[in-house]
Amino acid sequence: MITLLSIIALGFFLGMRHATDPDHVIAVTTIVSRQRSIRHAALIGALWGLGHTITIFMVGSAIILFGIVIPPRVGLTMEFSVGLMLILLGILNLSGILRWITETVTPLQEGQHSHPHGHGDFVHTHPHGHTLEKHGHAEDATPVSWMDRTFGRLGVYQILRPLAVGIVHGLAGSAAVALLVLTTIRVPLWAILYLLVFGIGTVAGMMLITAAIAVPFKFSESRFVRINRGLGLASGIVSLAFGLFIVYQMGFVNGLFTHNPIWVPR
Numbered sequence: 001m002i003t004l005l006s007i008i009a010l011g012f013f014l015g016m017r018h019a020t021d022p023d024h025v026i027a028v029t030t031i032v033s034r035q036r037s038i039r040h041a042a043l044i045g046a047l048w049g050l051g052h053t054i055t056i057f058m059v060g061s062a063i064i065l066f067g068i069v070i071p072p073r074v075g076l077t078m079e080f081s082v083g084l085m086l087i088l089l090g091i092l093n094l095s096g097i098l099r100w101i102t103e104t105v106t107p108l109q110e111g112q113h114s115h116p117h118g119h120g121d122f123v124h125t126h127p128h129g130h131t132l133e134k135h136g137h138a139e140d141a142t143p144v145s146w147m148d149r150t151f152g153r154l155g156v157y158q159i160l161r162p163l164a165v166g167i168v169h170g171l172a173g174s175a176a177v178a179l180l181v182l183t184t185i186r187v188p189l190w191a192i193l194y195l196l197v198f199g200i201g202t203v204a205g206m207m208l209i210t211a212a213i214a215v216p217f218k219f220s221e222s223r224f225v226r227i228n229r230g231l232g233l234a235s236g237i238v239s240l241a242f243g244l245f246i247v248y249q250m251g252f253v254n255g256l257f258t259h260n261p262i263w264v265p266r
Contacts, residue, residue, distance in 0.1 A: 007185065024048075030090060032214050038214045052167070055168075081171065
């Protein structure tokens with residue numbers, strides 16, 4: 001019983017530590033930077049952790065139970081996908097910042113003024129008047145409005161976004177976690193239990209991280225608008241740069257696009 005409790009405790013705390021990996025934190029930061037609620041940010045962390053746990057548990061269990069060996073090219077492709085996802089998240093984050101910069105430096109025309117306003121959860125600032133022809137854009141011409149029109153009928157796309165990011169990250173780390181478990185835990189059922197507890201720890205750790213990340217965004221939104229925009233810009237740049245680094249590392253240094261791919265699960 002002591003051994004089993006040790007496995008559970010180790011899995012939980014290693015899962016929490018796993019949530020602090022740089023690519024994980026960067027990915028959720030780009031999502032959380034748009035949140036105005038610490039509670040919603042923690043929910044995003046929980047959904048990310050759930051997606052991550054689903055992949056870790058499924059792929060890891062297959063490796064443990066059936067001895068599946070992941071080829072180097074497949075492993076590199078999984079990690080390469082994380083880089084592509086970080087690039088996409090960075091671009092999406094920067095597109096909103098660039099829109100704000102463009103609107104800020106555009107000279108105001110006669111009869112126009114500028115102040116922040118929202119469309120759903122999309123908050124931005126641009127010059128406008130109080131007539132329809134002076135508004136600056138149609139009410140449905142914002143990124144969030146487009147997503148609402150396109151995916152709103154599904155009713156769950158807000159949930160699927162962090163969940164999908166977590167699933168992709170789980171693909172990149174599942175083999176390493178499973179192989180580590182195999183070297184220390186010889187009983188398959190205990191090893192699978194470790195994966196489950198590891199996932200629960202990851203969920204808990206990511207909830208704490210996303211809640212902490214949301215604090216400066218929330219309290220700088222109305223008091224320090226420039227700092228808030230700067231934080232959003234920084235998160236987008238870091239996500240884009242780190243994604244490009246991973247793509248280069250996996251694609252060219254580790255040989256995904258060559259005839260001799262080299263991949264060591266980590």
